[in-house]
Amino acid sequence: MKVLGGAVAVAAILCLAAGIGSGASQISGIAVNPASIGVGAVGLLLAYVTLRGHTISTFLRIFLRLFAFEYVVLALAFAASNRGIWPAFLADAAPPSTLCITIAVFGLIIYSLSYIPVIGQITRLADPYFETDDPVVAPVHWLRRGRWRERHVATALIMLLVVINQLQVGISVRLSFFNRDWFNAIQNKDQATFWTLLFTVFMFWAFIAIASNLIEYFFQQTLLIYWRQWLTKQYSTSWLGRGGIYRMGLIGDGADNPDQRIAEDIRSYLTDTYSYSITLIQQVSTLVSFSLILWSMPAEFVIPGTDIVVPGLPFWVAMAYSFFGTWITHLIGRPLVKLEFAQERYEANFRFSLARLREYAEQVALLRGERSELSILSNRFTDLVGNYFRIVSRVLKLSTFTSFYGQISPILPYVIIAPYYFADKVTLGQMSQVAGAFGRVADALSYFVDRYRLIARYKANVDRLTTFGEALRKARALGTTPPHIDVVPVSGKDLAVEGLSLKLPDGREIVQAKALSLKAGSSVLVTGPSGSGKSTLFRAIAGIWPYGQGRIDIPDTAKVLLLPQRPYVPSGTLKTAATYPATEDAYSDEAVREALKLARLAPFAERIHEEENWGQRLSGGEQQRLAIARALLDKPDWLFLDEATSALDEKLEAEIYAMLREQLPNTSIVSIGHRSTLISMHDSRIEMQPTPQGAFVPAPI
Secondary structure: OHHHHHHHHHHHHHHHHHHEEEEEEEEOOEEEOHHHHHHHHHHHHHHHHHHOHHHOOHHHHHHHHHHHHHHHHHHHHHHHHHOOOOOHHHHHHOOOHHHHHHHHHHHHHHHHHOOOHHHHHHHHHHHHHHOOOOEOOOOOHHHHHOOOEHHHHHHHHHHHHHHHHHHHHHHHHHHHHHHHHHHHHHHOOOHHHHHHHHHHHHHHHHHHHHHHHHHHHHHHHHHHHHHHHHHHHHHHHHHHHHHHHHHOOOOOOOOOOHHHHHHHHHHHHHHHHHHHHHHHHHHHHHHHHHHHHHHOOOOOOEOOOOOOEOOOHHHHHHHHHHHHHHHHHHHHHOOHHHHHHHHHHHHHHHHHHHHHHHHOHHHHHHOOOHHHHHHHHHHHHHHHHHHHHHHHHHHHHHHHHHHHHHHHOOOHHHHHHHHHHHOOOOOHHHHHHHHHHHHHHHHHHOHHHHOHHHHHHHHHHHHHHHHHHHHHHHHHHOOOOOOOEEEEEEOOOOEEEEEEEEEOOOOOEEEEEEEEEEOOOOEEEEEOOOOOOHHHHHHHHHOOOOOEEEEEEEEOOOOEEEEOOOOOOOOEEHHHHHHOOOOHHHOOHHHHHHHHHHOOOHHHHHHOOOEEOHHHHOOHHHHHHHHHHHHHHHOOOEEEEEOOOOOOOHHHHHHHHHHHHHHOOOOEEEEEOOOHHHHHHOOEEEEEEEOOOOOEEEEEO
């Protein structure tokens, strides 16, 4: 940014120099060119903000860098034109001072936006993508072969799209002048000019406009899909990594429905961020370009009944009318942000209830819980409907105002300029051009009026992603600040616990284990009353329980597998479910079939490639035996069974334990169970004994 800022300063100084000693205006006896002085002065301001560009958001810096570069090119061309060293054959292509000033103003606006809190919230979500060093994942062969990075491609696409939008505004301005000349030809009954303008001006620029729209659509969609792919991966990885998916449930409901936030909110955020950033620049370009048309009308507009001339009267009317509309719209629509945020939550909660009901359909049917479920669904849908009607009420008020506002907008410029037309001070073409320019200026200034509800929904999406990101960071930070639980890889084969204190999320201590050693190759049964911290101890050993302090030594070369009471059964084929968490191709079909047979699931051995909802198709006992098959495939050094055979009858449970001892002779097995028959299946037992303070101590028996 320093080099670019210096280049902007040099271009601005050259414009100032070109403006001194030339032009018709006089300052202290020195001839000056006000246009050159204006270009140079605003350029110096742009140079200052460009040099400070490193202090603003990376996303906003892309726009600032582009506008600074455009200013350098245009200002140098403008200075050359003023000094008479511009090529004569390019005389019509010399940039006007207004274009240079407009580009510089864009840069100043971008820098100013960085100080608006809500813009900072939006760009904090966008910046990581434009800072990443990840290689681009692109279907284009030459992109894959090069050393392209996501940020390089994303930055190039953003800049290209801004330039395309600037081109589209330029085409609109050119067509505005076509419209003026065309209507003048109609008024003058000039048939030759009418057809010449139609075929040589309109059709050419209309074709360019169509082509630019198609190109913009392609590159826009390319940017959005790459951005969404990267951002979804980042959120998913953060959610699933380091126990984040489990710990999110421990910190409360700070971020409800993570699935929707990743699937829906990211998509909406990206689409709207692109739309509002690029479109807003387009609206500002439109505002400046067409304001100049309104300002430069040759007619002298006077206040009715007086001789007071008001330069650019249509511009001031459009400005006042639009600011009034924006202010009233904001007052009416401000509550929509919170209402839209709540609506997203109610919709997600209702969908989650339906999905959960489908998952537990058998249990609901067995318990005859249909009436209760209908009541739960009804309550959640009532919340949804109630908030929706609050939105409808607010939107009706907003729509009432914006409808009246929209109906008046097309008529107002004609009302303003009609007296001057009837007095023969302006032509029909000029009247048409003013009306069109007034409409474009009013539309640009009324940007927030027309899109207030969409912007409110966008702000709700930004808030949801922000709170989701904060909840993820909070979940991943659990247990990382001292004092905390250290799971330490050590040499040796035994597993040891030292000075361990486990707590519940509310701060109550549940387990005290000053010293506990589990010998490699042994089988240990952990018993105790419900709520005595047995499962919590297993979670701590697995490294996912964040509340507490102490040390757990685990052999550094050991493979550890924990089977919970209710196994997770992923969707897909039975082989996918049996090999989880490994991938399906990690084991041969024969190995999977053999594991299923040993786990007493022989009837399913020939169905491993069938796709079904196996989580519902298999009974509780069958699901537990499927988890046992996973252990047989994985062959862990330490196998923790958290009531992993509780759904089996005692005979089948004994057969499973005997089979495990036979098939996994080198595996250390640590079980949680309540049945007395389990004692004989293990070498030793640990009892969770209560203390006077309410905690439990694991004591060998």
